[in-house]
Every structure is written in C-alpha cells, then in structure tokens.
Amino acid sequence: MAKLLFRLNGVDESEADEVRALLEEFDTYETHAGRWGLSVAAIWLKDEDAFDDARAVIDDYQQQRSERLQQEFSQQPIVPxxxxxxxxxxxxxxxxxxxxxxxxxxxxxxxxx
CATH class of the missing domain: 1.20.5 (Single alpha-helices involved in coiled-coils or other helix-helix interfaces)
Structure with a gap:
C-alpha cells in the first residue's frame, strides 16, 4: 500500500522540483490538489519498505535547504x-x-x- 512521503500543499515549485529529483531512485507517484485545492497534493511512496530511506533523503535535503535559506536571509540588510x-x-x-x-x-x- 502507498504511503504519504511529502506534502506539496504550500511548497514552492523550486523545492518541489528538487524533491522530485531526489526521489527519482524511489518508486513514487504524485497526486494534485484538484481544481479547488481540496485534495492532498503530495508525493506518495509505493513501496512501504523503502519509506525510512526515502524519508531520510528528504529530511537531509530539508535540513540543508533550511541552513542555506537562513544564511541567505541573514546576509540581507534590514531596511529601517x-x-x-x-x-x-x-x-x-x-x-x-x-x-x-x-x-x-x-x-x-x-x-x-
């Protein structure tokens, strides 16, 4: 049975593309939010046995992205x-x-x- 791996609701398109690229080695499929945005837009993992490995890849990526964004934000000057x-x-x-x-x-x- 498929397992929810990564929600795409409210995610930047650049981040979603990077996550899709990271998950190419895993057997995944994607659902969309639908016309009115009521459904779950997400990436699902078909093989539950690979969930821990896929989740570790995403967690590592999100940690690196968070550090990179914090560094970029801290370098921007604060305008009074x-x-x-x-x-x-x-x-x-x-x-x-x-x-x-x-x-x-x-x-x-x-x-x-």
Whole structure:
C-alpha cells in the first residue's frame, strides 16, 4: 500500500522540483490538489519498505535547504521603517488613510453627530 512521503500543499515549485529529483531512485507517484485545492497534493511512496530511506533523503535535503535559506536571509540588510516610507510614500499614505477610514466607520455608530 502507498504511503504519504511529502506534502506539496504550500511548497514552492523550486523545492518541489528538487524533491522530485531526489526521489527519482524511489518508486513514487504524485497526486494534485484538484481544481479547488481540496485534495492532498503530495508525493506518495509505493513501496512501504523503502519509506525510512526515502524519508531520510528528504529530511537531509530539508535540513540543508533550511541552513542555506537562513544564511541567505541573514546576509540581507534590514531596511529601517522610515527608509521604507521614503522609498514608497504613496503606499504608506494609502494604508494610513484606509486604517483611518476603518477606525472612523467603527467609531461612527457611537458618536452623536
């Protein structure tokens, strides 16, 4: 009987392609989420006896990917808030107006205007 090996729901396409390449030596098949995304999009292993080996390959890959992404993230500079406001002032003004409008609509029933 087939055994669920790797869920693909919410996984980047690049990661899914790398996992597919790693699992070429195993007998697997793939299911899709369907038109409305209600089913399980996953990679299934046909041979249950090879599950531990396949899972070890995926766990090792995910550990390496996690370390690589953490390293890439730590090398990116952190942009201060005011610098982001200076880069895109219209976006921040629009968000501030939207927040003020929502707050005004929430408070309006309680005022005596």
């Amino acid at each position: 808030f005011w610098q982001r406001v200076q880069q895109r002032p219209a976006d921040h003004i629009a968000v501030a107006i939207a927040i003020a409008l929502v707050l005004a609509l929430m408070v309006w029933p309680f005022t005596n205007w």
